Amino acid sequence: MNILISGLITGSMLALLAIGFSLIFGVARIINIAHTAFYMLAAYSIYYLSVRSGVNPLLSMLVAVVAVTVLGLLVYLFLIDPIREHEGAVLIATIALAMVFQEVVLLTFTGDYRTVDFLITGFFTVGGVKVFYQQMLTFGVVLLTLVALWLLLMKTKLGLAIRSMAEDREVANLMGMNESRLAMITMGISVALAGFTGAVLAPLTVLNPYMWMEPLIIMMAVVVLGGMGSIKGSFVAAFILGFTEAAVVFLIPKGAFLRGSVALTIMILVLLIRPEGLFGVAFEEER
Amino acid sequence: MLLEIDHLVVRYEKAVLINDISLGVDKGELVSLVGPNGAGKSTTLRAITGLVAWEREIKRRSTQGDILLEGRVTFDGERIDDVPAHEIVKRGLVLCPERRRPFRELTVSENLWAGAYLEKDKRRSKERLEKVYDLFPVLKDRSRQISGTLSGGEQQMLAIGRALMSEPKLLCIDEPSTGLSPLLRQEVFDKIMQLKGMGITILLVEQEVSTVFKMTTRNYVLSSGKIIAQGSGEELMENEVIRKTYLGL
Numbered sequence: 001m002n003i004l005i006s007g008l009i010t011g012s013m014l015a016l017l018a019i020g021f022s023l024i025f026g027v028a029r030i031i032n033i034a035h036t037a038f039y040m041l042a043a044y045s046i047y048y049l050s051v052r053s054g055v056n057p058l059l060s061m062l063v064a065v066v067a068v069t070v071l072g073l074l075v076y077l078f079l080i081d082p083i084r085e086h087e088g089a090v091l092i093a094t095i096a097l098a099m100v101f102q103e104v105v106l107l108t109f110t111g112d113y114r115t116v117d118f119l120i121t122g123f124f125t126v127g128g129v130k131v132f133y134q135q136m137l138t139f140g141v142v143l144l145t146l147v148a149l150w151l152l153l154m155k156t157k158l159g160l161a162i163r164s165m166a167e168d169r170e171v172a173n174l175m176g177m178n179e180s181r182l183a184m185i186t187m188g189i190s191v192a193l194a195g196f197t198g199a200v201l202a203p204l205t206v207l208n209p210y211m212w213m214e215p216l217i218i219m220m221a222v223v224v225l226g227g228m229g230s231i232k233g234s235f236v237a238a239f240i241l242g243f244t245e246a247a248v249v250f251l252i253p254k255g256a257f258l259r260g261s262v263a264l265t266i267m268i269l270v271l272l273i274r275p276e277g278l279f280g281v282a283f284e285e286e287r
Numbered sequence: 288m289l290l291e292i293d294h295l296v297v298r299y300e301k302a303v304l305i306n307d308i309s310l311g312v313d314k315g316e317l318v319s320l321v322g323p324n325g326a327g328k329s330t331t332l333r334a335i336t337g338l339v340a341w342e343r344e345i346k347r348r349s350t351q352g353d354i355l356l357e358g359r360v361t362f363d364g365e366r367i368d369d370v371p372a373h374e375i376v377k378r379g380l381v382l383c384p385e386r387r388r389p390f391r392e393l394t395v396s397e398n399l400w401a402g403a404y405l406e407k408d409k410r411r412s413k414e415r416l417e418k419v420y421d422l423f424p425v426l427k428d429r430s431r432q433i434s435g436t437l438s439g440g441e442q443q444m445l446a447i448g449r450a451l452m453s454e455p456k457l458l459c460i461d462e463p464s465t466g467l468s469p470l471l472r473q474e475v476f477d478k479i480m481q482l483k484g485m486g487i488t489i490l491l492v493e494q495e496v497s498t499v500f501k502m503t504t505r506n507y508v509l510s511s512g513k514i515i516a517q518g519s520g521e522e523l524m525e526n527e528v529i530r531k532t533y534l535g536l
Contacts, residue, residue: 085348157404160393164401167390173341174384176376176405176453230392 001127003246009135009204011242012142013197017215018222018234019149020193026166026229028183030080030090036212036219037098038191042068042198043207044105047114057119061199065192072191076184084183098212105209114207138200145196146235152189153231162186166229214260218245221263225270227280237278241266288361289314289488290335290380290457295358297330297339297512304330306512307358312457312490317483319491319499322509322533328492329385331509332459335360336382337372363456377405379456383463385492387446391435395426398434398445402452412452419448422481440471447478451487458482459490464498476502496534500524508533 021035042064049060075097083089118134125131153159165172165182173179205211222241226233241263249256270277288311297305305327312318320328333339334356343354360368362380370378389398399419403412420427423444429437434445443463450458460479464472476498483489483502493499500506500520508516508529516529523529530536 083348085345086350157400160397160401161404163393163397164390164404167392168388170338170341171384171388171390172401173338173372174336174376174382175401175449176373177401178373 001129003243003250005129005131005135006249007239007243007246009139009142009242010245011239012139012146013201013238014215014218014222014242015146015235015238016142016193016197017219018226018238019146019231020190020197021219022223022226022229022231022234023162023166023193024183024186024190025223026231027162027186028084028179029087030084030183030187031087031094032080032190033091033094033216034075034098034101035094035190035194036216037101038068038072038194039198039201039215040105040207040209040212041071041101042195043116043202043205043211044109044114046199046202047109047116047207051114051116057117061202064199065195068195068198069188069192072195073184073188076187076191080187081180081183098216102209102212109207109209111209116202116207118203134203138204141200142197145193149193158185163231166231217260218263221267223277224267225277227277230277230279233277233279288312289363290490291359291361292331292335293359293361295331295334295360296355297327297334297357298355300352300354303512305334308509308512308514310507310514310517312488314456314488315486316504317479317489317491317502319493319503319506320509321493321496321499321506322515323535325511326509327512328509329461330512332382332461332490332492335362335367336380336459337367337370337375338382340368341372376453376455379454380459381450381453381455381457382459383446383450383461385461386465387439387442387463389434389437389442389445389449391433393434394431395434395437395445396430398449399426399452402449405453415452415454419451422451422478423448439467440474443467443471443475444478447475447482451482455487457488457490459492461492462494463491464493464495472498497536 017036017039021032024030024032045064045067046060049055049063050057079093079097080090083093120133120137123130123132153163161177161182165177165179169179218241222237223234225241226237244262245259248258248262290312292308292310295305295308320331322328339354339356343356346352346354359366362378367375367378390401399416403415406412425441426445426448429441434442437445447460463475467475472495479489480502491499503520506517506520506523507514508523510533516523516526
């Protein structure tokens, strides 16, 4: 039961992060290392607004997500877009960006651990396991978002363009899809998802300036397992890894510190055995 | 002339792919570009549809070398050589690319909808979809299938159908018969003739010269980036040098 709940929550979080990361990689071939740093910024914004300034928690979540999205778009315009076609440069720039965010948070909020209050308190017990209402709320909201995202991608014209662009930029261009505009919109969606994940996760986690690193690694493992650029793959792989981690922690309690290495092990195995991942497209050289 | 190419030059670094060619396509014509591998046929199509310029932009931005692109391309009375690729289709010029390249993870009908991306009126897109289904009934039967699982012949029909969804004035088709069985090749050529009968102007790149020459109004023979001959299929077949050296017949 514990594995189930924890696996579901971690899995759905990872799915949100990984899908956002996959989207912008798919559409514009941008590997955004700072993706989870945006997630951290959103969590800290909520802490600042709701705990320090006493703003209504729901309102602060909204403000945090919007602010992080705007910041993400500005970063895209001024930092990423000019070097978009240079993969190495994008990697370095986004790593640097994540570090900058980390240091800014460290300077502003110090390295102390911070927490954000639950939106709703209380819990119920299922099979002897305590389940907090907050956990259920977070899970529900994340699930709803995943469904909305799925609808956006599968049922709208924008979604069709995003998926076409992710598969074959050149042909998408021929169909009249504007690459830079789509990349910009996708970056907005991607960062908004990262910010949103940070916002809903904030009450369930401990905030510190290094909190972006662990999810980054796990998210990369998710993307590798699911297949680079495949949205369906990210979704499935996120739950696989979410459950695996929960199972490891539960089955070998003393081995809880092994959590992080599970993701890395899976990532290495996938790269060795099936580099294109579960649903990956084995990338064809253009032309 | 619907399409006019005037002194087109394309160079990738030091490799000259297109060396000063000029050609034209009139309304209602079916014109072919033939010639040996590496003659610059596909590059010509990529240049007029803006893909060479797009590639140049990427190369420049990633600092991986440069492409030189010179010359004038006029389509329907307007210059299009400085128009970005994604806006060229708006003007009615579309390319059905080499190796078909359907969006493999999308279903057949999603591929076709993608082809009508610029059409804002959903009803009109729907009408076009029905037209394409009439032309290629197999696509209708497989409309919900993931297009990566289609056979080569079906993928070619899909690629042509997708290009038709933009309701082009000029349809460029790059090597539609490659990799297909003789039977399917004939089917593809029959469909192309059917399109011509519907009044669609077509610029066709093909290796299957003997069949193509029977279909076309005019032909251009390319070799090493230059046009070395042009004329009707009969005229070109009479010229022994061209026939043996460049067409391998």
